[in-house]
Amino acid sequence: MAGQVKDREAFQRLSFLYQAAHCVLAQDPENQALARFYCHTERTIAKRLVLRRDPSVKRTLCRGCSSLLIPGLTCTQRQRRCKGQRWTVQTCLTCQRSQRFLNDPEHVLWGDRPEALLRIQAGERSETTTAPVRQSPTHSSPPS
């Protein structure tokens, strides 16, 4: 199947970019711009092909600026407890955007999906054609 081969190639490219971003930060923690570029490219490809990625990968990419989120380096990580569930709250140090996820990976999958779909739709339909509402002039009765 041609589609499966294409998908596998895309996944290989994605994982290469993801690993490259890790390598960049491992070699030079200051070089966050390059790591961000890799992750941004990774996200762009994944979004275009509508590929479902591993939640563990998605967790480590900032939704705001595509930074590779490494606790203590590019983000802070805190544990929160809410309604008996444990959440991890990550705050990106580059754009200050925080995202949280349940420590149960199944719940993360659920939570991620609708937002990802919304994002794709929002990106495609950036231009909305709204016809200008024209108001008919009110006829004032002429003075007699």
Ligand SMILES: [Zn+2]
């Ligand atoms: Zn960010």
